[in-house]
Amino acid sequence: xxxxxxxxxxxxxxxxxxxxxxxxxxxxxxxxxxxxxxxxxxxxxxxxxxxxxxxxxxxxxxxxxxxxxxxxxxxxxxxxxxxxxxxxxxxxxxxxxxxxxxxxxxxxxxxxxxxxxxxxxxxxxxxxxxxxxxxxxxxxxxxxxxxxxxx
Numbered sequence: 001x002x003x004x005x006x007x008x009x010x011x012x013x014x015x016x017x018x019x020x021x022x023x024x025x026x027x028x029x030x031x032x033x034x035x036x037x038x039x040x041x042x043x044x045x046x047x048x049x050x051x052x053x054x055x056x057x058x059x060x061x062x063x064x065x066x067x068x069x070x071x072x073x074x075x076x077x078x079x080x081x082x083x084x085x086x087x088x089x090x091x092x093x094x095x096x097x098x099x100x101x102x103x104x105x106x107x108x109x110x111x112x113x114x115x116x117x118x119x120x121x122x123x124x125x126x127x128x129x130x131x132x133x134x135x136x137x138x139x140x141x142x143x144x145x146x147x148x149x150x151x
Contacts, residue, residue: 004086005074005077009035009038010093012031012034012125013031013037013040013045013048015031016028016032016035016045016048016052017048017143019031019052019056019092020048020051020052024151025051025052025053025055025056026052026056028048028049028051028052029049029052029056029061030047030054030121031050031119032045032046032052032065033049036049036050036068041068041072042072042146043069043072043073043076043106045068046065046066046069046072046079047065047066047076047079047082049061049065049068050062050065050086050116051082053065054085054086054089055111057092058089059086059089062086062090063086063087063090066082066083066086066100067083069082070083070145073136077103077106077107077110077113077121078104078117078120079107079115080099080100080102081099081100081103081117081120081121081123081124082095084096084097084098084099084100084103084127086122087099093131094131096131097127097128097131097132098126100124100127101124101126101127101128102122103120103124104121104124104125104128107121108131
C-alpha cells in the first residue's frame with residue numbers, strides 16, 4: 001500500500017472502522033468491500049467486513065470475509081475465534097468447535113496473547129468443553145440404548 005494509493009486505502013480502512021464503531025454496518029461493509037475490490041485489504045479489514053456482515057445478519061457474507069482474513073493470516077487468533085462464532089451462528093457447532101480449538105491451541109503455543117483477546121479465548125475454550133460434553137453425553141445415550149452398558 002505504498003504511495004498515494006496506499007494513503008487512500010489506509011484512509012478508507014480508517015473510515016470503514018469508524019463506521020463500524022459508530023454502528024453504521026452498511027457503510028462499513030461498503031467501504032470494506034471497496035478495499036477488497038481494490039485489492040488493498042488485509043486480515044484486519046477482512047475481519048471488519050466480517051463484523052459488518054454479521055451486524056447486518058449476513059452469516060454467509062461474514063463467513064466469506066473471515067475466510068479471506070484467514071487467507072491473509074492463517075494463524076490470526078481473532079479470525080479463528082470469529083470463524084468459530086460465525087459457524088456457531090450458522091448452526092454448525094462441530095465446525096465452530098474445531099476453529100475454537102485451533103484458536104485455543106494457537107494461543108497456548110504463542111504464550112502471551114493480547115489482553116483484549118483473552119475473554120474471546122476463554123469463551124472459545126468453554127465452547128469446546130460444552131461441545132465435548134455434548135458428544136460424550138450422546139455416546140452415553142447411544143450405549144445405554146443398545147444395552148451395551150449393562151453388566
